[in-house]
Amino acid sequence: MSVDALSSSTALRAGTTVASGSPRVEQTSVSTGQTSAVNRGGQVRRAAFVQAAGSLLWLPQAGLLSIAVGQIATGNAISGIIWLAAGVLLIGIVRALIDALGNRLAFRAARAALSELRVDAVAVLARRSPLDPDRIASGAAASILTEQAEAVVPYLARFGPARFKATVVPVAILLCVLPLSWAAAIVLLVAAPLIPVFMALIGWRAKAASEAQLVEVGGMNAFLLDRLRGLATIRSLGAVDRTAKRLRDDAESLRMRTMAVLRIAFLSSAVLELFAALGVAMVAVYVGFHLLGQLDFGTWSGRLSLSEGLFILLLAPAFFEPLRELSSVWHDRAAGEAALDALRKLAVGGTEVPGAKNAKGHQQKTAVQSSGTSAVQIRGLTFRYADKQLPVFEDISFDIASGETVALLGPSGSGKSTLLALIAGLAPLECGEIAIAGLSLATNAMEARKKIAWVGQRPHIFAGTVSANISLGRPNVDGQAAEAALHQSALDNVANARGKAAIGEGGAGLSGGEALRLALARAAANAEASIILADEPTAHLDSETANDIAERLFAMSKGKTLVIATHDPVLAARAHRILDLRMAFSRSGI
DSSP, X not given: OBGGGTSOTGGGGSOBOOOTTOOOOOOOOOSHHHHXXXXXXXXXXXXXXXXXXXXXXXXXXXXXXXXXXXXXXXXXXXXXXXXXXXXXXXXHHHHHHHXXXXXXXXXXXXXXXXXXXXXXXXXXXXXXXXXXXXXXXHHHXXXXXXXXXGGHHHIIIIIHHHHHHHHHHHHHHHHHHTTTOHHHHHHHHHHHHHHHHHHHHHHHHHHHHHHHHHHHHHHHHHHHHHHHHTHHHHHHTTOHHHHHHHHHHHHHHHHHHHHHHHHHHHHHHHHHHHHHHHHHHHHHHHHHHHHTTSOOOSSSSSOOOHHHHHHHHHHHHHHHHHHHHHHHTHHHHHHHHHHHHHHHHHTOOOSBOBTSTTSSSOOOOOBOOOOTTEEEEEEEEEEOOTTOSXXXXXXXXXXXXXXXXXXXXXXXXXXXXXXXXXXXXXXXXXXXXXXXXXXXXTTOHHHHHTTEEEEOXXXXXXXXXXXXXXXXXXXXXXXXXXXXXXXXXXXXXXXXXXXXXXXBTTTBTOOHHHHHHHHHHHHHHOTTOOEEEEESTTTTSOHHHHHHHHHHHHHHTTTSEEEEEESOHHHHHTSSEEEEHHHHTOSSOO
C-alpha cells in the first residue's frame, strides 16, 4: 500500500510546505466553500423574491373577489362579473406556478450550497495529518457531514424565503388596508410585532437546544463507531453489558434533548397562532360592527362598502400568513444554524499533511544534497505534538542507505510510529528536513511519497473484492501486478475461494493474519516504491503467523529499503541495523 493511500487519496491533494529550519504549521479554514455558499445565498434570495411575488398576487386576487361579491350583493347580473371570476382564476393559476417555481429554485440552491460546504469540509478534513491531536473523531465527522448537515437544506430553502416574505408581504398588505381603514391598520400593526418578539425569545432557547442535540448525536455516533470497531475486544473483556448500558444512557439523553427541541417548536407555533387568531378576530369584529352601523369610526371618510370591508377581511389572514409560515420554519432556523456552525468548525484546518495543497499543481523538484546512496536522510529533525510542550524528537540526524533494513526498536509510546509517519511525510516538522531518495518532503512531498509503501498493523480494508483492495484504484497496478502480489503474500487461496465475492467494510470475513497479508500485497503491488515502512507488522498475531508475515516482508523487501517499527527484539535482530529510540531520540516518552 503506498503512503498516498495511507491517510486517504484526497488527503494528499492539499497540505503545508515547511521550510528547513523554519517551523511553520499552517492553520487553514474554509474559503472556497464559504464563497460558493455566499453565491448560492444569492440564488436563494432570488428564489425568495419569486415566492414573495407569488404571495403579493393575492392582493389583486382578493380585490377582484371582493368586488365580485359586492356586485352580487347589489343585485348585478352574474354575466357582469364573469370577467372578475376569470381574473381571480387566472391570477390563482399564475400565483401557484410562481410559488412552485420559487420553492424549486430555493431547494436547488440550498442543496447545491450544502454540497459545496460538504466538499470543502471533506477536503479540509482530508488534509489533516493523522498525527494531529485535534483531529475530530471519525464517527462525529461522519455524523456532521451526513445526518446533521441535512438540516442546512430546509434552513436555506425555507427559512430565508419565509423571513423575506414576512418582511415584505405584511407591509404591502398594511399599505393596502391603511387607505381604507386606519382602525383596522392599527389592529394589524399592534398584533404583528408581538409575534416576532416572542418568536425571537423562543428562538434563542431553540438554537441552544438544537446545538445541544447535535452535540449529543455526534458524541453518540462517535461512541457507537468506536465500540463497533472494538467489538471483539469488548467481548473478550466481558464488557458487553457495560457498553450496552452506556449506549442506552446515551440514547435516553438524546431522546430528552430531542423532546426539549420539539417542545420549544410547539411553543413557538402556539404563540404565533394565539396572536394571529386574536389579530384576525379583532379585525373581523371591527369590520362586522362597522358594516352593521354600530361603529362609525376607523375610516378616513364615510362608511366602508361591502366590497371594501370584505377586502380588508380577506387580507387580514394573509397579513399573518407569512408570520405563520415563518413560525413553522423557525425550528429549521435553529437546527440549520447549529448544523452550519458544526460544518464550519469541521472545516477549520489544523496540522496538515505536507505537500497536499500542491498535489494538483507543480511542485518544485528541489533535491537536497545526497550522501552516497541514502534512501532516507534526516537532518536536524525536531517534532512535537501541538498539545505537548516537550518535543518527541529534538535535533536528530541520521541516514538510511538504499537496500538497508533498519529496525526502530522501543516499547509502546517511544515514538516509533511517529517517526515512521514523519518519514512518510504525514505531518510537518517543527524544524529540520527529511529527504526521500534526495527529494525533500518540504518541497516535493508528493513525488517522494511515490517511492514509499506502507504496511500498518491495522490496515483498513474497504468493502470490495480482494483484487480491488490490492489495486486501490491505482493506475499503475493492473490485474497482473495484483495477481503477482497475491502470490507473494500467500493470498492466492483466499482470492480463489472468494472470487468476486466482496469483503465487508473493515475486513469483515478476513482474519487478522489475512488482513496483514493484504497489506503486504498492497505494498508488493507498488512497483514504483523503493522504500517500505512497516509499523508493528507482527503485533497481535500468533507466533506462527507472525513468523510467516515477517518472512514474506523481508522477502519482498529484497533490493529495497525496509524500515520496521517494532517492540519485538527477535524481529528487530533480523535487520541490518537497530535504532533504539529509548536511547537515541525520545525526549518526552510519547
